[in-house]
Amino acid sequence: GQQLNQxxxxxxxxxxxxxxxxxxxxxxxxxxxxYKQDPGEGPVLLIALYKAGELTSNGRLTxxxxxTRKDSFLNISASIPSxxxxxxxxxxxxxxxxxxxxxxxxxxxxxx
Amino acid sequence: xxxxxxxxxxxxxxxxxxxxxxxxxDMDHENMFWYRQDPGLGLRLIYFSYDVKMKEKGxxxxxxxxxxxxxxxxxxxxxxxxxxxxxxxxxxxxxxxGASPLHFGNGTRLTVT
Numbered sequence: 618g619q620q621l622n623q624x625x626x627x628x629x630x631x632x633x634x635x636x637x638x639x640x641x642x643x644x645x646x647x648x649x650x651x652y653k654q655d656p657g658e659g660p661v662l663l664i665a666l667y668k669a670g671e672l673t674s675n676g677r678l679t680x681x682x683x684x685t686r687k688d689s690f691l692n693i694s695a696s697i698p699s700x701x702x703x704x705x706x707x708x709x710x711x712x713x714x715x716x717x718x719x720x721x722x723x724x725x726x727x728x729x
Numbered sequence: 730x731x732x733x734x735x736x737x738x739x740x741x742x743x744x745x746x747x748x749x750x751x752x753x754x755d756m757d758h759e760n761m762f763w764y765r766q767d768p769g770l771g772l773r774l775i776y777f778s779y780d781v782k783m784k785e786k787g788x789x790x791x792x793x794x795x796x797x798x799x800x801x802x803x804x805x806x807x808x809x810x811x812x813x814x815x816x817x818x819x820x821x822x823x824x825x826x827g828a829s830p831l832h833f834g835n836g837t838r839l840t841v842t
Contacts, residue, residue, distance in 0.1 A: 620771060648828040659733075659819055659833035660772075667828060705772070711828045715760060715779070716787070721771040 623720030640706030733834035752820030759825030761803035
């Protein structure tokens with residue numbers, strides 16, 4: 618199955634810094650999702666995007682649906698220790714099926 | 730809030746055993762999915778179901794089967810567990826309405842010895 622390219626693979630940042638990560642695909646999607654997974658837990662949905670160019674925020678998190686429909690971006694502003702975890706992107710093209718394809722994740726460590 | 734419940738958080742089984750992983754969702758979702766998650770490989774789709782008694786193979790169905798006798802319950806079966814099936818298993822559900830996001834359970838960490 619298709620796998621999305623997610624970068625960076627890992628990040629180590631100081632508390633208070635901003636974070637950016639992105640996801641790219643070789644094919645177009647009409648839905649992009651961003652999830653966060655804490656150790657030993659299942660992924661939790663952060664933001665859902667349904668339209669090219671869409672910019673959506675959830676607290677300190679902002680995600681964008683790229684205008685090419687082949688990429689998406691997640692930004693976290695003013696990071697705090699509880700932002701630690703693995704962030705996943707997922708994309709779907711509902712015109713070709715209901716399957717979601719996932720990135721390999723970005724592991725975020727926040728140093729207090 | 731959608732709740733997806735996986736019956737076990739941790740399981741340890743022996744090679745050759747038949748293993749059942751159970752998943753229940755409480756939002757009347759049509760779609761249910763089983764993924765496995767391995768370091769460096771991300772989430773890989775094993776099987777999914779769009780309706781009761783219906784199942785479709787995902788990307789890595791070999792060594793697995795599924796059962797969906799009721800809308801709320803989707804079971805993953807390892808007919809004869811092997812050590813390479815040691816993994817984190819994640820169940821998810823979604824509504825059948827258009828592009829609906831996946832909601833995940835907390836996962837089952839399976840170790841096959």
